[in-house]
Amino acid sequence: MFHFRLQIRILAILLLLASACSQSLRFADRPVVRDLDDRRPVPVPEATRYVRMDYYAKVLVKKPATRLLTFSRKKRALDVNALDQVPRSSWYTPRLGYSHLSPEDLLLGPARIGPPVPPLRVVRAKHRGNSPGFVIADSRDQLYLVKFDPREWPGLETTTAFVANRLFWGFGYNVPEDYTIYFNSAEVPRDSTADITQEEIQLVFDAVAPPSNGLYRATASLLLDGLYLGPMADTGVRKGDRNDRFPHQRLRILRALRVFGAFANQTDIRIDNSLDVYQGLPGEGHIRHYLVDFGGAFGGRGAKFDRLWNGYMHIFSFTDLMVNLTTLGLYIRPWESIPYQPWPSVGPFEAEKFEPAEWRENYPFAPIRNALDDDNYWAAKIVASLSRDHLRVLVEGAQYPHPAAEEYMIETLWQRRQKVIDCFFRRVSPLEWTGFSGNAIRITDLGKVYQSGTGEIRYQVSFLDDGDHRVVPDTSFSAQQGPLFEIPLRAEMFEKARQYLKLRITVWEDEQEAPRAAWFHLRGEDGKPWRVCGVVH
Numbered sequence: 001m002f003h004f005r006l007q008i009r010i011l012a013i014l015l016l017l018a019s020a021c022s023q024s025l026r027f028a029d030r031p032v033v034r035d036l037d038d039r040r041p042v043p044v045p046e047a048t049r050y051v052r053m054d055y056y057a058k059v060l061v062k063k064p065a066t067r068l069l070t071f072s073r074k075k076r077a078l079d080v081n082a083l084d085q086v087p088r089s090s091w092y093t094p095r096l097g098y099s100h101l102s103p104e105d106l107l108l109g110p111a112r113i114g115p116p117v118p119p120l121r122v123v124r125a126k127h128r129g130n131s132p133g134f135v136i137a138d139s140r141d142q143l144y145l146v147k148f149d150p151r152e153w154p155g156l157e158t159t160t161a162f163v164a165n166r167l168f169w170g171f172g173y174n175v176p177e178d179y180t181i182y183f184n185s186a187e188v189p190r191d192s193t194a195d196i197t198q199e200e201i202q203l204v205f206d207a208v209a210p211p212s213n214g215l216y217r218a219t220a221s222l223l224l225d226g227l228y229l230g231p232m233a234d235t236g237v238r239k240g241d242r243n244d245r246f247p248h249q250r251l252r253i254l255r256a257l258r259v260f261g262a263f264a265n266q267t268d269i270r271i272d273n274s275l276d277v278y279q280g281l282p283g284e285g286h287i288r289h290y291l292v293d294f295g296g297a298f299g300g301r302g303a304k305f306d307r308l309w310n311g312y313m314h315i316f317s318f319t320d321l322m323v324n325l326t327t328l329g330l331y332i333r334p335w336e337s338i339p340y341q342p343w344p345s346v347g348p349f350e351a352e353k354f355e356p357a358e359w360r361e362n363y364p365f366a367p368i369r370n371a372l373d374d375d376n377y378w379a380a381k382i383v384a385s386l387s388r389d390h391l392r393v394l395v396e397g398a399q400y401p402h403p404a405a406e407e408y409m410i411e412t413l414w415q416r417r418q419k420v421i422d423c424f425f426r427r428v429s430p431l432e433w434t435g436f437s438g439n440a441i442r443i444t445d446l447g448k449v450y451q452s453g454t455g456e457i458r459y460q461v462s463f464l465d466d467g468d469h470r471v472v473p474d475t476s477f478s479a480q481q482g483p484l485f486e487i488p489l490r491a492e493m494f495e496k497a498r499q500y501l502k503l504r505i506t507v508w509e510d511e512q513e514a515p516r517a518a519w520f521h522l523r524g525e526d527g528k529p530w531r532v533c534g535v536v537h
Contacts, residue, residue, distance in 0.1 A: 026466055026500065027521050027534030033081040036089040038243040039286045044278050045240030048230030055271065059234075059364045060316045074370050077252035083433075084374065084535045086172075090243065091289045092253045096170040097385040103393035109166035115179035116144050116220050120188045125196040128272075131157070131295065132204040134196060136188060136220070144220040146181075147295065148208035150304050154217070155209075155345030155405075157295035157304075159398040161219045163409075164264050164294035166394055171260050171382055172253070174290045177222040180399060182215040212401075224290060226279035231271040232289055234366040238276065241287055252375045254367035259379035261368070262359035263413075263420050265311045265349060266297040269361045269368065298409070299347030301362070308348055309335045315362050343405040351415035356423040373427040373516055374537040380424035383417055384450045391417075421450045428537045429507040431518040436530065440486035441520065447507065448483035455510035459485070462504040463493055471496035494524035 081087050088094060095101055116138035126133040126145060133147040149157045158180050165178040185205055190198050205216065229238075234254075237244040248254055261269050275290045302310030312335040334353045341348070361368060391413050400406045430446040447454060457479035463472045471493050479485065487503065494501050501524060506517040521534035 025521070025534065025536070027082050029523055029533055032083055033087050036079065036087045038090050038245070039288075040243060041280070041284045042241055042243055042286055044227060044282050044285075045229065045238060045287070047228070048233070048238075048276070050230050050272060052272065056363065059366075060314070063364065063366070074372055075250060076372060077255060077375055078246040078250045079252050082534045083532075084378070084537055086252050086378065089253070090287060091174070091251065092172045093174075095172050097382040101170060101385075101390075103387070103389045106166055106170050106390050107393050107397050109169040110175050110177050113142055113177060113222055115181060116142065118187065120183065121191040121194075122188055122196060122201055123191045123194050125194075125200065132207045133218075134201060134204060135223070137191065143223040144179075145223060147219045147221070148204070149217060151207060151209055153209065153300075153303055153344045153347070154212065155343075155401045156300050156347060158217050158219050159345050159400050160298045160300045160347075161221075161293075161295040162398040163394045164266060164297040167264060167386075168260065168266075168291055168294065170386075170390075171256075171379075174288055175294075176224055176290065176292055178294070179220045179222075181218055181220045183218075184211065184214050185216065219295065221292075224275065224277050226277035226285070226288075229276040229278055229287065232274045232276050234271050238287070243286055249366040249370045251367060252378060254365075255371035255375040256379035256382075257361075257365065258359070258368040258371045259356070259376050259383060259420060259424060261361055262311075262354075262356045263383050263416055264297045265299055265302075265354075265359075266294060267311050267360070267362045268293065268296040268301055269365045270363050271365075299349035301347075303340070303347030308338050309333070310348070310362070311335075311354075311359055314360050314364055341405070341408065343400075343402045343408075345400050345402060346405050346408060349409075349412060351412045351419065354416055354419055356416075356420045373424070376424040377428045377430065377537055380420050381430075381446065383420050384446070386417055388414055418452055422452055425451050426509075426514065428516045429505060429514045429518040430537075431505055431507065433520055433532050433535060434484065437486055439490070440488045441503070441522070441530075441532070442484060442486050443505065443520075445479065445483045445485070445507070447509075448479065458508045460506045460508060461487055463497075464502040464504060465497035466500045466502070468502070471501070489522075489524075489530060491524075494522075494530070499523060499525045 079086055079089065079091075086092055086094075116136060117140055118138065120136045120138055122134050123137045123143070124135045126135060126147075131147050133145060136144050136146050138144070147157065147161070149155055161178050162180050165175050169175045190196070190201055209217070232238070233248055235249045236247055257269050261267065273291065273293045275292050276287050277290060278287050279285050296304070299310065302308060312333065338348050338350055338353060388410070391410050395406050395409045400409065425447050432444045432446055433441065434444045435442045445457070448457065458476060459479065460474060460476045462470060462474045465471050501522045503520040503522065504517045505520070507514040516537065519534075519536040520532055522530055523533050524530040
């Protein structure tokens with residue numbers, strides 16, 4: 001036990017050092033952390049006591065009021081390794097942007113058990129959420145939560161849940177298996193042991209989108225195996241789980257929901273749309289952290305509740321209140337002219353007025369509100385790895401009722417992807433180390449790969465020692481035709497830097513300096529090849 005705790009403390013210290021500011025940071029000469037090793041056996045902790053109104057009061061009133069009265073600087077994420085990446089963990093599995101993920105792979109997403117296999121039967125009521133539904137069992141006794149489209153919006157929630165579920169799986173999150181199913185009401189009888197009556201089942205059918213050609217359309221979400229512990233916390237850690245050692249507001253994988261949420265307009269990012277599940281025998285298992293319920297993305301929640309401001313404002317904020325008071329409510333916001341689309345399966349989802357930096361989730365989510373530019377850049381790189389084929393396969397797999405709606409969704413998602421890239425890449429110097437060539441370090445400018453409308457690019461390079469003193473004069477050069485460039489290194493640089501050399505590279509576009517430089521820390525001891533031991537964006 002002591003050895004395990006010591007390992008955790010050492011790893012925490014290493015990750016904390018890796019996330020410190022570049023000027024005061026010295027990366028250790030050791031293998032990069034690729035796995036947080038946070039899936040060790042732990043006792044079953046207590047379940048979360050979640051009271052919705054208490055949570056709303058905290059995030060809408062108490063915390064914003066506290067921020068108005070105090071000043072605290074945002075701190076860097078802790079779940080980041082020396083190369084400025086997020087290691088594998090119980091929260092995250094590297095997928096898009098880290099390995100080749102074909103459109104077909106993304107379409108399969110989390111599939112393991114597969115869709116329900118008839119005959120089906122209703123076994124209990126749906127006890128959480130606002131959407132009508134129930135729980136069914138299939139011929140294998142696998143349990144699925146069944147949810148339907150809103151009555152006035154046939155196809156809206158089922159298509160959205162299908163696409164968004166697989167997108168967030170591709171981004172690296174744990175998600176349930178979601179499938180689109182079709183059935184008539186007679187094909188899903190009530191089980192004799194169900195805690196829901198036949199009349200209540202009929203009330204569900206009466207409240208949802210009516211059948212088309214005699215068939216109801218629904219999303220069947222496979223219930224997760226394990227012991228449900230309730231939602232994750234948005235701040236702090238889970239009491240009783242020694243694997244959970246970094247405050248959640250300082251997890252990049254949760255901060256990244258700012259970018260992923262903006263791209264998909266998944267505004268319903270609240271702790272009750274997450275689920276911590278203890279998987280394994282008591283005392284032998286560990287907790288996995290899931291995101292659930294994606295049916296409100298792509299403007300779906302805005303359509304369902306007639307909220308065109310969905311994605312532009314929190315449901316309440318002191319800032320918006322003051323704007324309304326000072327302008328007497330006459331200030332016209334961009335979202336007020338967003339049109340509804342002609343297809344019920346598509347909500348008020350668009351790309352023209354979308355501004356990624358201004359995007360807001362419905363209820364302030366602490367990790368998102370603590371996101372820094374390097375967190376957003378990391379997430380934007382993952383969004384950039386989506387191809388048009390990825391999007392097309394997902395949208396077509398969702399079976400939109402109208403072909404024109406499919407084309408609209410593909411194009412809108414593609415345009416939002418580009419806006420996300422242009423916004424968050426320009427807040428850093430989007431440079432990545434890609435290897436060495438002889439006595440030169442090779443750097444790839446991802447801005448030239450993915451950004452639109454780049455101007456004249458040049459790079460300013462400083463060569464610094466561990467105390468940020470220049471060891472040779474700065475150099476500046478214009479970008480070559482392609483995104484790859486090389487910076488020659490000399491032995492004397494490492495000698496003057498006492499074998500620890502830092503390269504600070506800043507991108508200038510049309511003589512406008514990027515807000516942040518990219519830092520590459522190199523070691524070059526005698527007898528060993530030069531190597532990158534740390535990256536900071």
